[in-house]
Amino acid sequence: MNKKLRVGIIGTGNIGTDLLIKIQRSQFLECSIFTGRNLASSGMSRAASMGIRISDEGIDAIINEPGLCDIVFDATSARSHLSHAPILDKLGKFVIDMTPAKIGTLCVPAVNLEEAVESRNVNMITCGGQASIPIAYAITQVHPEIEYIETVSTISSRSAGPATRINIDEYIGTTEKGLRIFSGVKEAKVMLNLNPANPAIDMQTTVMAEIANPNLKQITIEVEKIVQKIQRYVPGYNIVVLPTYDNNRLLITVRVQGLGDYLPKFAGNLDIINCAAIEVAERFAQKNLMRNEP
């Protein structure tokens, strides 16, 4: 199979540029348009140097030439995505939303990849959601009676772009919604630390649950199972604290190292959401390319 599905990327910040680099390696995807607002941004020059078609017209580049791509990654902001979504839907694009706009099907590939690729707008939740939700899901598979779960992620200051910072409240709201939906708890709380340390620290996420008598052995089995699934698309995802229990509190910590594509390896937060999005796009492409084969 040598045919690839064509992909447009709107938004040329850290997320968009890292997606572009990952797509260059894909056997199912190729980037046909990389579009944003500022031709002088470092993402734009990176794309231009790779010979990718670029535009400073944002979504208009796709509106003016709808045949340009089949899949669109929206890596702008939650607010922009709200106006982009109906336009892209009308144009019949399969949309992967990287912002916390949360209007599409929320997706964590290790849990609901097949469901997601059947929808038209897939929301990748947040970096903290991609790291924490599978763990919360594994815990509640063993203990569906859990009513409260919380997660705290710490990311390096240098890995957070301007949109992440401005959208910090949306990050929390979207991650909490994802946790509730996937783990079935009544209440979820999400916290985010941005750490200024130099050298930069790796992304770290801890999931905690309030529970009286946890079955640590069974939880460990479920967690390890899902971690293996995640490692298939995020190789740098690892448990650093196994299920630990103290004073009614269950705690599990994972660390995420990135592939070091556009940002250095400490930016596991960027990597995990992008690797998850690529997983969705490739699965969608595989299915479509198979359907279209004679």
Added chain:
Amino acid sequence: MSSQVLLYDVTLRDGSHAIRHQLTKEQIIEYAQMADNAGVGVVEVGHGIGLGASSLQIGKSLLSDEEMLRIAREHLNKSLLGIHVVPGYATVSKDISKAIDCGVDVVRVAAQCTEADTTEQHISYVREKGRRVYGGLMMAHMLSPELLVQEALKMESYGAEGITILDSAGAFLPDDVAERVKLLTASLKIPVGFHAHNNLGLAIANSLAAVKAGAHIIDGSICGFGGGAGNASIELLAAVFEKQGFETGAHLYKLLDMADRAEELFKVLPKITSSSIVSGMSGVVSVFSKPVARAAEIYNVDPRDIYFELGRRGAIAGQEDLIIEVAQQLAGKQSE
């Protein structure tokens, strides 16, 4: 205004750390009445990490944010009611809007020293609501004076009406504070403040260095009742500022009476321990003292080793989960 200092009383917020966020209704009522009567400028109330921070990670508070604020509101007449807000914990829609409904007068939106741009939504929201809003830069020792100014300027541009730098790890020496405050007052149009922790026994000396360098907002708590080694003692601040010729507007004898009452009211007062000294030296946030002590006990490791390792990893407040990982790792090394 050159010799005026606003005493910003963080007893009922930073002090929450010292009692695992278990402030009671009775404590809030009695303290708020005394502080109001003594004429402190602002009384800050809430969970140790501020609004929305009650959690398994940091510790659940006995009373909800709303309960604490409503109780304090009822007993403050002259002093302003303040809250601490850290983006990443509190959101505008879940927390800040509710706090404003509770009648909060002053909101201090604080971020780690490099993260001023996470505060834009929150600062501008409070401004829109017509309440006073300050910016706070935490763990200020982690950044050079010049870069600290850049971050403070961002907060000023969002609408902050004052900027306080927080020595969250109690790591500064007086010269460090003076250098930063001088540069900030020269660069900003709004007042500059300082928040001390006493890990190295320098909370008062550092606060004095701050006002001499031009700071106008100084944080303190009664007998230093605050996280880790505690803050600058507010009664001592009032005494020292009076001697130095700065006007606080507070009633010294009433503050001293409050200090006499504090031990009975709060049961535990902070002190400088070997752990808090190591915490200050290694630049680890002072409020880790309780969870570090707990982890050291469970995993049978030296708390001082935990601090130095946390310092090496650049841990900040909110990373309490890292304490468990570090303690487990140290315990693993011991058994090898």
